Ligand SMILES: Cc1cc2nc3c(=O)[nH]c(=O)nc-3n(C[C@H](O)[C@H](O)[C@H](O)COP(=O)(O)OP(=O)(O)OC[C@H]3O[C@@H](n4cnc5c(N)ncnc54)[C@H](O)[C@@H]3O)c2cc1C
Ligand code: FES
């Protein structure tokens with residue numbers, strides 16, 4: 122993006138596209154279809170649910186020798202975020218000799234398509250998967266398709282087609298991006314340090330390249346809308362017709378894209394995606410990784426950030442119960458001043474938080490596993506994949522001489538914001554698993570939360586889940602203890 126010309130520059134199939142005009146609230150999907158005639162990419166829901174709009178966004182790796190692809194819902198991404206990146210649509214897959222990609226061939230040959238509306242999105246999700254996992258398992262294929270809805274074919278032939286395609290040679294599965302690579306290197310070289318796009322009526326899209334530049338802009342313009350993975354903001358633009366006056370995009374701030382090992386905790390930058398966090402916690406906290414596996418879909422997780430989930434502060438936000446139970450803290454920044462705040466103290470009401478004017482989340486500090494600490498979490502939703510929680514419960518504890526110690530218990534879906542449950546923690550602390558009973562937990566739940574029926578679940582259902590999930594964790598802890606006792 123060039124501040125003087127208001128031009129967004131990105132690579133599409135071996136050519137640099139220079140996008141101009143009032144683009145700062147234009148979705149990538151609309152731009153592809155209406156300006157570039159890439160109408161293979163479809164609009165179904167415009168809210169990240171159907172996957173008909175999935176395209177691959179490519180970014181140059183650090184050495185500048187390869188392009189790393191992510192599947193994204195193009196309906197949720199704004200055009201200026203493409204600056205310096207590349208795009209692959211379903212039209213990109215046809216080779217110069219006219220041959221189709223193995224995924225396309227297998228979908229056609231295996232009757233994986235009927236009306237065809239979902240097909241481009243499905244093809245792009247599968248092609249994206251095979252860029253990083255050329256020989257996926259059935260379960261990896263299922264996961265890759267969890268954000269693609271097909272209403273006529275049924276999934277069996279689609280999954281069979283994916284398995285069939287994966288038998289093709291790896292070099293046929295890989296995207297041909299040899300002409301894109303030098304162009305992305307050129308765009309990186311030309312890119313302004315920080316860039317500002319301004320519309321004639323004064324709307325701004327700022328893309329800083331450092332935390333200091335971001336902090337300075339936020340101090341001068343505290344009303345700025347921060348844009349991270351755009352899975353909330355994109356929804357607000359499409360469905361509530363939000364047109365923020367000022368946007369600051371975090372995607373080009375290298376410091377915010379990093380995870381650092383700080384010994385006893387990980388420092389997770391505010392622009393780190395949930396896909397990266399899922400990988401980070403896979404061994405340390407498998408239940409947390411599983412909650413994240415069921416968070417949206419791969420195109421949502423590939424851009425959505427942990428910090429965005431926290432800042433958004435939805436009562437049913439899924440990462441927060443895990444982070445609260447694990448004792449996460451936030452690194453907040455306002456100008457040149459930073460402070461740390463326990464996540465426990467961050468929320469002040471429904472979608473309200475302790476951020477001060479011009480302050481933002483710079484990083485999330487996630488404690489690493491400590492010896493003897495057990496962490497459990499589980500999300501309950503009506504649909505297994507790509508659905509919103511009825512409740513998600515997370516619990517960490519130690520068993521010392523058979524008694525619970527250092528209990529931290531947190532939920533979403535029960536209160537105006539995700540929160541800990543101190544009365545339940547106190548009830549469990551110091552008891553053996555056998556001493557905790559459901560009736561006591563029911564009383565503590567009734568005393569802790571205001572009974573409210575919601576659109577997605579009644580209070581009776583949610584409070585039952587709140588009790589049963591804890592009972593399950595406790596019973597499994599008791600079983601595990603019994604098993605290791607000689
Ligand atoms: C189809 C779909 C499925 C979803 N599924 C789930 C789900 O299963 N579970 C769930 O919990 N959520 C879900 N979400 C909600 C959303 O994906 C998450 O809240 C996500 O983590 C938001 O992160 P983001 O980076 O995309 O945020 P953005 O949309 O970029 O921003 C969200 C909010 O946070 C603010 N913000 C961003 N970064 C910062 C920062 N560093 N400091 C201060 N404020 C900041 C923004 O200004 C904005 O108000 C889903 C959304 C969609 C569209
Ligand atoms: S149009 Fe449905 S996910 Fe984008």
Ligand code: FES
Pocket residue numbers: 233234235236237238239240270271272273274
């Ligand atoms: S083929 Fe019609 S929706 Fe999938």
